[in-house]
Amino acid sequence: MRLRCEFQVSNAIRIPTTSFICLSPYHCSRLDDIGYKISKGKIVVSRKRNCSWLGCRVFPPRVVVSTSTRCCLEAQDSSSLYEKEKYPHRRLNNYGGLGGKYDTRVYPAKSLCSHCGLCDTRFIHYVKDSCAFLNQHIGELEYAVHGKERDLEKENELYFGVHLDMLAARMKQPLQGAQWSGIVTTIATRLLETGKVQGVVCVTNEESDRFQPKPILATTVEQIFASRVNKPTLSPNLSVLDAVESSGFTRIAVIGVGCQVEALRSVQSRLGLEKLYVLGTPCVDNVTRKGLDKFLRTTSSSPSTVVHYEFMQDFRVHFKHDDRVIGGNGKRWEETVPFFGLKTNELKDIFAPSCLSCFDYVNSLADLVVGYMGAPFGWQWIVIRNETGLEMLDLISSQVETMPLSSSGNRKQAVQNSIPAYDQGMTLPMWVAQLLGVVIDKLGPKGLEYARFSIDSHFTRNYLYLKRNHPNILQRHVPEYARRIIEQYHLPQ
Template sequence: MTSTQPTAKKHQKAKGLKPGKPRPAKDLCSECGLCDTHFIHYVKQACAFLNQQFQRLETLSHGRDRNLDNDDELYFGVHHSMMMARKKEPLPGAQWTGIVSTIACEMLERGLVEGVVCVQNSPEDRFQPQPILARTPEEVLAARVNKPTLSPNLSILEEVEQSGMKRVLAIGVGCQIQALREVEAHLGLEKLYVLGTPCVDNVTRQGLQTFLETTSKSPDTVVHYEFMQDFNVHFRHEDGSVEKVPFFGLNTKKLKDVFAPSCLSCFDYVNGLADLVVGYMGATFGWQWIVVRNQKGQEMLDVVQDQLHTQPVISKGDRHKAVQQSIPAYDKGIALPMWAARLMGIAINKIGPKGLEYARFSIDSHFVRNYLYVMRNYPEKLSQHVPAFAKRIVGQYDLPES
């Protein structure tokens, strides 16, 4: 009898690199983990920082690339629906209400997938990522809370390939997902679901420590943090308290070199190649932003739909002036006194951009900063590395000449 099961494309293998060995992308390596495996053979094509292939991979993932003349798609990528949501019964210990963890658990419990690629903490360090191929809901729940450090999620691709699993859910950020899409056909899977989170400004573990010590009053008790829509960084501490530090009061001179070069040259803030994206950036405060990009994304959302409160996305305000004024602050490391930063944060929170317009504000600000970073540090890469949608977004603003 002839098997009708799909088989993995034959692929060539190369020996994965040992820890500490230089990576092909050099300083721009995002440590996604691909080079730790025999899939390193495909790194020249798969690595977003060696060979940007975003338009082709969008078509591969969603059947088409984004429409640059549609403002929502220009910014947020291919999608057929967006909404704001939160769980009716929040998941204890989750960073927000636990939508991502709940989707992964439900997919396992219903037999829709056999394993979930996710990231737990190492036993020694709550901020040190430890990728796993989770086989039980308990293992998924142990991966609750975002990890703000560079994480080698793809280091377990060989385990996925050798597991015999045919249906897998992978949770990851943009650079990881770009590489994963390039090697997806070689994994021997019948179905791969990709659940993404928006991502910007990750750091090395040492960089994280510098950020915490520079920004928080109690760096040793921080459990997690996020840059939120009220223009404050929210630090949640072990005792449950929340410390808020205004964006405009960050010590940008000390922090300017903290963020990874890969993050400073990334233009996939919204995780445009994932099937479903769950984050906060396009939602109002207290809600999560959900972007359904294709049918597999809808299948994932369907498993938790009855557990969610939902409402339509909104868009209020005008970001352009705020973005243009922020360029010198990003560029020259200007920081306000804390009292002035708090007042500015309060004012902008009242009259500033909300919902999708806040998301556009954040995208514009980071894309401009990153464009300048690539232009100054990797000018030979600028033309090919920056996707067409990012060039159009950055083109709205007056940039410093050098």
């Protein structure tokens, strides 16, 4: 029970302060042991306190509150006090988020914010400890989620994280409208159909813009189907956490990328869930909606008809087109552009700073990861991290065909050569890029060696970005496994 009070001026009194909370925008600290009294018809606060992490003043040295106005003092029963001790974010009533969509002046991680959506919910209370760009603690969370940290002496764990198994898979009957064969969508629907979950956090798109993400808590198969296809822009998936909590659901699934999953795992114990299934996808080089427009204009021959694309293991960007998105007659076709033909000098500024500072390409904290790197072309790469991941994959075991992963070639020289090329923004003529793409596709790294190539390339690039732009967080932000990978290469100053 909660009772809001208006105080009657009478004798000087001292009121218990257990319900005073931080009045800073980030609501980070409860005010304990604050003395105050009624004096000359007013309530006078006689002590002050700083916010626990941002240093914001919660109250000025002396705050005078008219007794004729409604105050935030609350009378609570014991069960309410217990709930707010266990779930302190629930003190934030009617919290509507920071409202600073893509405004890096507003969000706590500032320019490094990946807009995962956490700060648009009451769970912002935990942002200091949960945000991947304020507190990088993958090793600690790996132990909490998987029961162990990755073994840095084993190459596959060093690169791909804790896992029970890895394999290649594809749907026997591809799901219509899916980006690839539909494994992620099929698992999500099976979780709902079998009653293992009551809802699935996934991402549809705005009706007016096929690339503008719209996170939802899906409770029907139709809603999950509507979320098919990757939305290649920053997406606030966790913005629905308040809806998850208010729904009363105790069993949910969440589909997300690494930074979202790290924040989710950090607040998982505060959600009051009996079971959480996390279905992850690898993620790298994400962009804002404006950045996506520039990428499509610069790279594709028909940017207005692109429905989705992916950087694939044949060293090409694969675009899928459908002219119905611009009112055409339904013509569909595919387009490929070699990596080496990208206009790097024009595109270096479109990637989100958060993605240029990320070292969790493989989504280390998901239960099950479904991507493409590491698998042969046309197949999907599956990483089963724990028993929950195995349970999810078992749901569709009769619907998929699988095969072991392979590895061939040597990535290291290709990575070393790519470091200065990207750093200097080198762009090759298209005919040279096409020829080079054919040669590397034939002779270059494949399978798991291609996956290591991709990780090495991005980790070295991201380390340089941090060193040059955010040197103050370099030491604490780069995980040990990433350091070991980066140390294999010579980096420019």
